[in-house]
Amino acid sequence: MRVFFNCQECVDLLTDYLEDALDADVKSRLDEHLSACAPCINFFKTFEKSADMTHLLREQKVDVPQEVQDRLKSFLKNEVLNMLNSKQK
Amino acid sequence: MKSKELDQQTIVEGLKELNPDVIDDFVDQYSRPLFGVILNYTKNPSDAEEILQDTLLKIIKKIETFREESDIWPWMRRIAINNGIMWLRKHRPRHERTTQLEDLLPTFSKDGDFDHPIYGWSVDPEEVYLNSELAGKLYEAVQSLPFEYKIPLVLKDIEGYSIKQISSLLGLKEPTTKTRIHRARLFVREKLAHYFEGR
Numbered sequence: 001m002r003v004f005f006n007c008q009e010c011v012d013l014l015t016d017y018l019e020d021a022l023d024a025d026v027k028s029r030l031d032e033h034l035s036a037c038a039p040c041i042n043f044f045k046t047f048e049k050s051a052d053m054t055h056l057l058r059e060q061k062v063d064v065p066q067e068v069q070d071r072l073k074s075f076l077k078n079e080v081l082n083m084l085n086s087k088q089k
Numbered sequence: 090m091k092s093k094e095l096d097q098q099t100i101v102e103g104l105k106e107l108n109p110d111v112i113d114d115f116v117d118q119y120s121r122p123l124f125g126v127i128l129n130y131t132k133n134p135s136d137a138e139e140i141l142q143d144t145l146l147k148i149i150k151k152i153e154t155f156r157e158e159s160d161i162w163p164w165m166r167r168i169a170i171n172n173g174i175m176w177l178r179k180h181r182p183r184h185e186r187t188t189q190l191e192d193l194l195p196t197f198s199k200d201g202d203f204d205h206p207i208y209g210w211s212v213d214p215e216e217v218y219l220n221s222e223l224a225g226k227l228y229e230a231v232q233s234l235p236f237e238y239k240i241p242l243v244l245k246d247i248e249g250y251s252i253k254q255i256s257s258l259l260g261l262k263e264p265t266t267k268t269r270i271h272r273a274r275l276f277v278r279e280k281l282a283h284y285f286e287g288r
Binding site for chain 1: 120141142201202267275277
């Protein structure tokens with residue numbers, strides 16, 4: 001007998017669905033529920049959109065203040081001097 | 090003053106020789122993008138600076154191991170990611186004061202139906218680039234995740250690693266990794282739903 005998923009069971013499967021990791025029977029039952037349930041369609045689309053938006057944080061533009069860059073350069077200069085000194089020993 | 094942009098070969102050779110001018114240009118050229126990567130692991134600017142400092146030093150120390158025929162940016166990015174994870178593991182507060190995940194997961198009736206209305210969002214994901222308030226809310230949502238959920242989510246959804254790679258990097262079983270990513274995504278979606286729906 002074919003068992004139908006409820007909304008909670010569908011939500012539990014969404015990451016596997018996006019990973020294409022569901023077996024054919026489970027995927028077809030999920031698709032069946034999604035085709036007829038407006039809240040789940042909205043949930044699925046917003047779940048996917050939220051993950052897509054998170055991916056865009058990858059390209060976030062940030063500034064490194066000049067004083068931080070100066071501190072980094074001065075720190076690295078000291079470290080490099082230490083490295084050169086230890087090489088000479 | 091903005092320095093000139095150096096090509097990869099000049100940077101690699103200069104770092105190998107510990108050339109101070111090249112090191113300065115290297116900081117000018119790569120500190121911003123590396124800082125952007127690191128800020129996904131901590132939102133505290135002074136902590137991020139510490140991780141950045143260590144990342145730049147590690148790049149110089151490891152430059153001999155870099156395979157010159159490959160692109161240097163993904164190699165540097167991986168060092169920054171590993172440093173971010175190591176730093177978080179070391180400095181993780183014993184009792185994290187983050188939002189309780191359970192409070193922001195979807196809730197259901199006893200029959201398994203949603204117990205509140207679910208609305209669609211008319212936003213295009215690319216709007217994150219244009220709307221700094223939205224980008225800020227999203228960033229805060231990710232940063233407010235507890236450590237054990239934040240790292241898998243960042244590696245999966247921001248860095249694009251596979252479940253297998255994340256599991257191996259974090260020493261987790263694949264189903265555990267997947268569950269954490271799923272719950273973290275539900276949490277972030279819910280935070281954004283609050284924002285879009287004005288809740």
